[in-house]
Amino acid sequence: MKQINPIFSGIYWLTTLALLVIGVVMVFAYTPTEVTMGPVQKIFYLHMPIAICTFFSCMVVFIASVGYLWQRKAMWDHLAHAAAQVVVIYAAIVLLTGMIWGRAAWGAWWQWTPRLTFSLVLWLLYVVYLVIRPSIESSQRRAMICAVYGVVAFLDVPLVYLSVRLMPDIHPTSIELEPAMRNTLLFWFIPVTMLTVGLITASFRLAKRQAACNVIRELPMPKSKTPRPLGTPLSSGNRGVV
Amino acid sequence: MMLLLRQIILLTGKDLRIEARSRQTLGLVIVLGILIIVVLGLGLGPEQLTNGASATAALWVAYLFAGVLVFEKTMSVERHDGALASLLLAPIDRSVIYVAKLISNLILMLILALVITPVAVVLFGFDLSAAPWQFVMIMAMSILGFAAVGTLFAAVVSSTRLQGGLLAIVVLPLALPLVIASTQMMIQLFRDGKPIGGTGLTVLLAADVLYLVTSWLVFELILEP
Numbered sequence: 411m412k413q414i415n416p417i418f419s420g421i422y423w424l425t426t427l428a429l430l431v432i433g434v435v436m437v438f439a440y441t442p443t444e445v446t447m448g449p450v451q452k453i454f455y456l457h458m459p460i461a462i463c464t465f466f467s468c469m470v471v472f473i474a475s476v477g478y479l480w481q482r483k484a485m486w487d488h489l490a491h492a493a494a495q496v497v498v499i500y501a502a503i504v505l506l507t508g509m510i511w512g513r514a515a516w517g518a519w520w521q522w523t524p525r526l527t528f529s530l531v532l533w534l535l536y537v538v539y540l541v542i543r544p545s546i547e548s549s550q551r552r553a554m555i556c557a558v559y560g561v562v563a564f565l566d567v568p569l570v571y572l573s574v575r576l577m578p579d580i581h582p583t584s585i586e587l588e589p590a591m592r593n594t595l596l597f598w599f600i601p602v603t604m605l606t607v608g609l610i611t612a613s614f615r616l617a618k619r620q621a622a623c624n625v626i627r628e629l630p631m632p633k634s635k636t637p638r639p640l641g642t643p644l645s646s647g648n649r650g651v652v
Numbered sequence: 653m654m655l656l657l658r659q660i661i662l663l664t665g666k667d668l669r670i671e672a673r674s675r676q677t678l679g680l681v682i683v684l685g686i687l688i689i690v691v692l693g694l695g696l697g698p699e700q701l702t703n704g705a706s707a708t709a710a711l712w713v714a715y716l717f718a719g720v721l722v723f724e725k726t727m728s729v730e731r732h733d734g735a736l737a738s739l740l741l742a743p744i745d746r747s748v749i750y751v752a753k754l755i756s757n758l759i760l761m762l763i764l765a766l767v768i769t770p771v772a773v774v775l776f777g778f779d780l781s782a783a784p785w786q787f788v789m790i791m792a793m794s795i796l797g798f799a800a801v802g803t804l805f806a807a808v809v810s811s812t813r814l815q816g817g818l819l820a821i822v823v824l825p826l827a828l829p830l831v832i833a834s835t836q837m838m839i840q841l842f843r844d845g846k847p848i849g850g851t852g853l854t855v856l857l858a859a860d861v862l863y864l865v866t867s868w869l870v871f872e873l874i875l876e877p
Contacts, residue, residue, distance in 0.1 A: 479873055527832070535825045545818055555808050555822075558870050562801065562826055565862055569829035573855045576836035 426608055429601035436594045450514035455595055457507040459602035464500040464532070467493045467606060468564055471539070475560030478553055484621060487553035490560050492613035494539045496606060501533035524574035531570045535563045549624070659744050663752030668759065670729055677725040678763060681718040685768035688714040693775050707776035708838040711791075712831050714768050715761070719798055720820045722760045723806035726753060731810055740875065750871040754803045761795050783841050786848050790841075790856065794834045797859040798827050804867035808874050829859055 437452050444451035474490035477483070508526050509519050520526065539559055546552035587595065671677055692710040730736040739749060769791070773780060780787055802823050809819045833855040840846040 531828050538821055538825050558808055566826055569859050573829040573832040576852055
């Protein structure tokens with residue numbers, strides 16, 4: 411397995427962390443507080459980049475699933491699994507930040523608005539992807555079922571988006587942003603995108619290592635050629651015979 | 653073309669003959685559907701029973717759970733005595749097997765709908781007279797999409813240990829666009845008195861085409877004895 415240079419990896423994560431800290435500082439020190447929503451509006455700088463990166467991760471799941479169906483290489487399955495984990499975490503963050511926004515804007519934690527419903531269904535679609543994986547024992551069968559599901563789930567996303575638009579909407583469709591707010595929002599896309607790529611890569615490498623460990627674990631154990639010393643107890647498997 | 657049609661009719665006939673002789677699926681799913689309608693009716697209480705949207709929602713719950721059972725049963729018969737292995741050895745294109753299974757499932761779902769829809773209409777006091785044909789059209793389109801994706805995943809899941817439970821978990825979230833679009837259209841049609849069309853019909857049509865085409869393409873790859 412090709413290793414990523416640990417120094418490069420360390421620099422990447424430190425840069426991401428530093429940019430996130432700068433982003434937080436910009437949110438509280440640089441951007442003005444919105445008049446109607448107050449401080450709760452600051453959630454928006456996290457909410458929107460995470461939502462966009464959720465779709466990016468969904469696309470990675472889709473491409474990897476198509477790759478698996480095409481080439482039947484385990485690598486694609488590991489990549490799809492890694493991206494699906496990120497989708498679930500990110501969709502949960504989008505859902506939670508959306509609910510906090512909704513509580514401040516509409517006075518209720520949950521409203522059946524199109525966008526909240528869309529986030530919920532998206533989260534559910536990919537939670538199911540993760541839930542079904544451990545229940546299938548054969549690794550090839552698991553990869554196949556998950557690849558088919560990954561393709562259909564991604565194609566389902568635009569349908570969910572269109573269908574929820576039939577519901578009555580109270581969500582803001584467009585927001586006028588001041589230059590400071592716009593700059594902060596654009597800045598937040600950098601660390602969040604880096605975080606997404608980093609998380610998918612780290613999870614992918616972990617999945618590859620786990621698969622390699624499973625292969626080693628399934629290899630037959632070599633028989634010991636050294637005779638059992640006198641006086642040592644018999645193994646439990648031999649006791650019944652003796 | 654005629655050969656393909658003959659193969660589809662033969663395979664569908666085989667599935668329906670097995671069902672007619674064993675009677676193991678339809679009786680079970682019809683009773684399950686009625687039970688779901690009754691339980692939801694009792695749970696919702698008298699205030700909600702005259703609401704058209706409640707009847708549609710109850711019908712959907714019954715269709716979804718009974719449908720999953722139908723898909724699972726029609727595919728599990730192929731697992732007995734190596735029937736699927738024999739079917740795969742036969743000189744038939746695998747997409748023909750998918751189409752035949754889909755038609756069998758659709759016929760069983762149609763019989764199920766013909767029994768439990770009147771039950772829900774009566775128990776929920778749902779007045780269909782305003783737009784009966786639109787109701788039938790929306791439900792038929794929704795069931796087609798649901799059966800398309802259900803048939804695919806029944807084949808995928810049938811070789812695993814969990815089967816029924818896993819199939820429900822996989823298929824239900826994928827059916828959500830159909831549920832959302834059809835229930836919203838029913839609300840527009842029966843509560844607000846607006847004609848159907850636009851986005852709702854587009855979603856149902858797009859879902860049907862998408863699920864049918866994807867399932868037809870992927871089925872060939874996933875079928876294993």
